[in-house]
Amino acid sequence: xxxxxxxxxxxxxxxxxxxxxxxxxxxxxxxxxxxxxxxxxxxxxxxxxxxxxxxxxxxxxxxxxxxxxxxxxxxxxxxxxxxxxxxxxxxxxxxxxxxxxxxxxxxxxxxxxxxxxxxxxxxxxxxxxxxxxxxxxxxxxxxxxxxxxxxxxxxxxxxxxxxxxxxxxxxxxxxxxxxxxxxxxxxxxxxxxxxxxxxxxxxxxxxxxxxxxxxxxxxxxxxxxxxxxxxxxxxxxxxxxxxxxxxxxxxxxxxxxxxxxxxxxxxxxxxxxxxxxxxxxxxxxxxxxxxxxxxxxxxxxxxxxxxxxxxxxxxxxxxxxxxxxxxxxxxxxxxxxxxxxxxxxxxxxxxxxxxxxxxxxxxxxxxxxxxxxxxxxxxxxxxxxxxxxxxxxxxxxxxxxxxxxxxxxxxxxxxxxxxxxxxxxxxxxxxxxxxxxxxxxxxxxxxx
Amino acid sequence: xxxxxxxxxxxxxxxxxxxxxxxxxxxxxxxxxxxxxxxxxxxxxxxxxxxxxxxxxxxxxxxxxxxxxxxxxxxxxxxxxxxxxxxxxxxxxxxxxxxxxxxxxxxxxxxxxxxxxxxxxxxxxxxxxxxxxxxxxxxxxxxxxxxxxxxxxxxxxxxxxxxxxxxxxxxxxxxxxxxxxxxxxxxxxxxxxxxxxxxxxxxxxxxxxxxxxxxxxxxxxxxxxxxxxxxxxxxxxxxxxxxxxxxxxxxxxxxxxxxxxxxxxxxxxxxxxxxxxxxxxxxxxxxxxxxxxxxxxxxxxxxxxxxxxxxxxxxxxxxxxxxxxxxxxxxxxxxxxxxxxxxxxxxxxxxxxxxxxxxxxxxxxxxxxxxxxxxxxxxxxxxxxxxxxxxxxxxxxxxxxxxxxxxxxxxxxxxxxxxxxxxxxxxxxxxxxxxxxxxxxxxxxxxx
Numbered sequence: 001x002x003x004x005x006x007x008x009x010x011x012x013x014x015x016x017x018x019x020x021x022x023x024x025x026x027x028x029x030x031x032x033x034x035x036x037x038x039x040x041x042x043x044x045x046x047x048x049x050x051x052x053x054x055x056x057x058x059x060x061x062x063x064x065x066x067x068x069x070x071x072x073x074x075x076x077x078x079x080x081x082x083x084x085x086x087x088x089x090x091x092x093x094x095x096x097x098x099x100x101x102x103x104x105x106x107x108x109x110x111x112x113x114x115x116x117x118x119x120x121x122x123x124x125x126x127x128x129x130x131x132x133x134x135x136x137x138x139x140x141x142x143x144x145x146x147x148x149x150x151x152x153x154x155x156x157x158x159x160x161x162x163x164x165x166x167x168x169x170x171x172x173x174x175x176x177x178x179x180x181x182x183x184x185x186x187x188x189x190x191x192x193x194x195x196x197x198x199x200x201x202x203x204x205x206x207x208x209x210x211x212x213x214x215x216x217x218x219x220x221x222x223x224x225x226x227x228x229x230x231x232x233x234x235x236x237x238x239x240x241x242x243x244x245x246x247x248x249x250x251x252x253x254x255x256x257x258x259x260x261x262x263x264x265x266x267x268x269x270x271x272x273x274x275x276x277x278x279x280x281x282x283x284x285x286x287x288x289x290x291x292x293x294x295x296x297x298x299x300x301x302x303x304x305x306x307x308x309x310x311x312x313x314x315x316x317x318x319x320x321x322x323x324x325x326x327x328x329x330x331x332x333x334x335x336x337x338x339x340x341x342x343x344x345x346x347x348x349x350x351x352x353x354x355x356x357x358x359x360x361x362x363x364x365x366x367x368x369x370x371x372x373x374x375x376x377x378x379x380x381x382x383x384x385x386x387x388x389x390x391x392x393x394x395x396x397x398x399x400x401x402x403x404x405x406x407x408x409x410x411x412x413x414x415x416x417x418x419x420x421x422x423x424x425x426x427x428x429x430x431x432x433x434x435x436x437x438x439x440x441x442x443x444x445x446x447x448x
Numbered sequence: 449x450x451x452x453x454x455x456x457x458x459x460x461x462x463x464x465x466x467x468x469x470x471x472x473x474x475x476x477x478x479x480x481x482x483x484x485x486x487x488x489x490x491x492x493x494x495x496x497x498x499x500x501x502x503x504x505x506x507x508x509x510x511x512x513x514x515x516x517x518x519x520x521x522x523x524x525x526x527x528x529x530x531x532x533x534x535x536x537x538x539x540x541x542x543x544x545x546x547x548x549x550x551x552x553x554x555x556x557x558x559x560x561x562x563x564x565x566x567x568x569x570x571x572x573x574x575x576x577x578x579x580x581x582x583x584x585x586x587x588x589x590x591x592x593x594x595x596x597x598x599x600x601x602x603x604x605x606x607x608x609x610x611x612x613x614x615x616x617x618x619x620x621x622x623x624x625x626x627x628x629x630x631x632x633x634x635x636x637x638x639x640x641x642x643x644x645x646x647x648x649x650x651x652x653x654x655x656x657x658x659x660x661x662x663x664x665x666x667x668x669x670x671x672x673x674x675x676x677x678x679x680x681x682x683x684x685x686x687x688x689x690x691x692x693x694x695x696x697x698x699x700x701x702x703x704x705x706x707x708x709x710x711x712x713x714x715x716x717x718x719x720x721x722x723x724x725x726x727x728x729x730x731x732x733x734x735x736x737x738x739x740x741x742x743x744x745x746x747x748x749x750x751x752x753x754x755x756x757x758x759x760x761x762x763x764x765x766x767x768x769x770x771x772x773x774x775x776x777x778x779x780x781x782x783x784x785x786x787x788x789x790x791x792x793x794x795x796x797x798x799x800x801x802x803x804x805x806x807x808x809x810x811x812x813x814x815x816x817x818x819x820x821x822x823x824x825x826x827x828x829x830x831x832x833x834x835x836x837x838x839x840x841x842x843x844x845x846x847x848x849x850x851x852x853x854x855x856x857x858x859x860x861x862x863x864x865x866x867x868x869x870x871x872x873x874x875x876x877x878x879x880x881x882x883x884x885x886x887x888x889x890x891x892x893x894x895x896x
Contacts, residue, residue: 021598025597028598136742138594138595142594145767146586146760148759149473149476150756275719276720288756291584292584292752292753294746294747295744296742296745297744297745298740299740307738308595308596308598308738308739311597311738312595315593
């Protein structure tokens with residue numbers, strides 16, 4: 001059989017990893033696909049710069065990605081450049097020329113996915129993107145082909161390794177700025193970390209997973225996204241005393257009344273599956289009536305894990321697998337985020353004057369927010385005493401409206417921080433994040 | 449396109465679940481495979497008994513499985529009867545007639561896998577078995593097709609839900625006999641629980657996974673298998689004080705000097721991935737240079753999760769995917785189990801006489817076993833004082849030889865219990881089960 005010919009766009013860390021991995025495992029790749037995989041061409045920014053290629057790799061180097069996308073000899077184009085507009089054109093050109101495409105680029109798919117997937121179907125080509133979400137976790141393959149038919153009711157994800165690493169450092173007592181600087185120094189956070197910290201990197205990935213779970217795309221503005229920028233070690237320390245763990249959770253939930261989508265820091269039980277996801281690891285938890293709860297956990301970033309998932313996609317395409325099935329257009333009802341009741345944690349700093357707590361509790365009660373417990377540690381700085389509250393179940397929207405009226409107004413010395421609680425109060429062996437709220441324990445009931 | 453015609457052998461909980469699930473999701477199954485899936489025939493023990501089938505299912509009921517395996521109209525045979533000799537004949541017949549086969553039967557594959565997989569390759573048919581290991585976890589698909597090429601260096605599995613559930617109950621302080629009775633009452637343990645408790649159920653599953661990881665089979669007697677029968681709540685309580693969690697771990701390890709395979713109760717860090725696997729859940733952890741650590745966790749038993757994995761296999765086959773690639777015969781060196789050094793936990797009960805601890809420590813030291821710490825709680829029964837030891841790293845074989853010489857001999861009132869420790873002493877955020885032994889903390893250094 002003819003070799004399966006690959007054209008790479010990009011020869012950075014991931015691109016070099018892909019070429020090396022294909023070279024080192026060439027015999028196994030051939031055995032698993034029934035074809036010899038050959039890297040035929042590589043498009044780079046500066047084609048005059050000498051490139052170290054593995055022995056025996058005779059790939060031609062070009063400065064023109066479109067030339068590769070249109071080369072009739074090439075079977076599959078691997079897009080590893082990043083960006084949105086240019087990759088969109090390259091992927092379009094490759095699909096229109098009848099080639100399979102593998103990409104690690106979530107931005108182009110989150111933005112132009114509808115158009116590109118439709119083009120792939122029209123030309124009976126594969127458009128594979130395992131590496132674009134949770135690098136080393138084969139979650140795309142599992143969602144597309146690993147599960148029985150039937151609806152998935154819930155997806156929870158830890159999809160941004162940078163946030164997860166920083167939250168872990170805060171848990172150890174490190175201040176936020178230091179944890180961020182460390183992540184940048186170790187190469188886990190960008191110089192501009194806004195997308196990671198704001199939750200929007202995870203939001204884009206949730207949008208891609210949502211398309212697979214629902215069979216249709218949702219507009220990005222249907223997502224409610226909150227970042228981790230205001231979390232402090234004192235919050236994590238409070239959570240630890242309640243056997244909670246703080247994670248930035250991306251969530252898709254399908255209820256009879258509609259779909260809700262959100263990314264937000266969330267308290268989960270410290271013995272639940274996602275609590276064991278440390279450092280730059282990612283995880284995806286799926287729930288369905290048929291299979292119950294399924295959790296996939298692995299490295300969410302890094303050159304080699306990403307290159308590995310790109311190679312797994314290349315092998316699928318070379319085996320002739322991985323076509324996206326057509327899915328019917330569905331009418332989805334997207335719910336207002338934060339409309340279902342949950343317990344919440346609220347932390348603020350107040351001026352230490354008698355009666356402050358009673359005034360705050362009274363003000364919240366007026367808005368329909370009932371406080372389950374309060375903790376007010378011995379103040380270090382009497383002008384900014386941290387107060388930790390746990391509410392009884394209340395919709396986030398109701399709580400936010402009540403909190404916005406407390407604001408910095410003479411009582412509070414800063415805007416309150418509010419985090420949803422998705423954990424039972426006490427650590428039971430069988431506690432899982434899908435369990436609902438219960439009564440509070442381990443904190444003082446509010447006297448107000 | 450013609451419908452894809454299925455013949456089921458067996459119509460128990462799983463069989464009925466498969467028929468129902470295919471019926472309920474028929475539209476989606478058709479969309480995902482491009483074919484209509486039709487249950488054409490079902491073989492049952494008593495064909496005269498009336499069977500409730502979903503509306504529109506016109507499957508013929510027969511008492512003769514071989515008739516289905518030879519029926520030229522049938523494309524795929526689903527074997528859900530269990531056992532070894534009869535299913536072997538049915539699967540042989542189906543493959544020889546050119547049919548795909550899906551089975552949930554690990555016993556027949558652990559025993560006759562070589563023969564049956566070779567037959568499938570010779571006839572260019574699929575032999576799929578996702579449901580036979582860790583019911584709802586798509587670990588077979590991920591191992592066969594979800595990962596890049598390249599060796600997997602380590603596989604750790606929690607593969608027996610019954611053992612895992614019982615260990616969880618012991619952790620909560622429940623005595624072993626009560627925990628076992630509860631598992632039997634709730635339908636999680638067989639009336640004869642020997643296979644589950646002895647570790648051999650997990651051993652058979654490890655053998656199937658090993659074939660996929662190594663590309664070749666290993667004899668069952670290459671596995672070192674230990675059960676959980678002698679674990680007591682006092683052991684779990686000791687572990688909890690050290691931030692350890694006890695799991696029955698199935699392990700495949702590939703080292704430059706050879707392969708080791710074992711199933712045994714093992715201490716792991718209580719914040720590691722596998723520590724969060726509760727109740728009847730199963731998990732598989734994979735390690736490779738390319739992707740790092742990957743963990744899959746889900747329901748390990750139950751009619752519906754098992755039926756779901758059978759349906760996922762049926763969909764793969766109907767899509768024309770899932771052929772087992774030929775793998776070259778490899779010469780594997782199987783290492784003597786327990787030959788690499790680890791820290792170990794040892795618990796025994798001694799007669800409370802002065803100098804007992806010094807005599808035991810001295811006797812172990814003579815055999816080259818060095819004790820890192822000792823804990824001897826205030827005795828309730830002075831004729832059987834529990835003593836908990838932690839050793840410095842030592843090969844299990846050396847420790848076992850030393851312990852066998854202590855035996856019940858006047859000092860000890862029972863055989864010692866010995867458990868390998870695969871955890872760092874203190875709970876660090878980044879502690880994972882792959883990390884090696886270190887110094888002991890939190891227990892009294894041995895005075896002997």
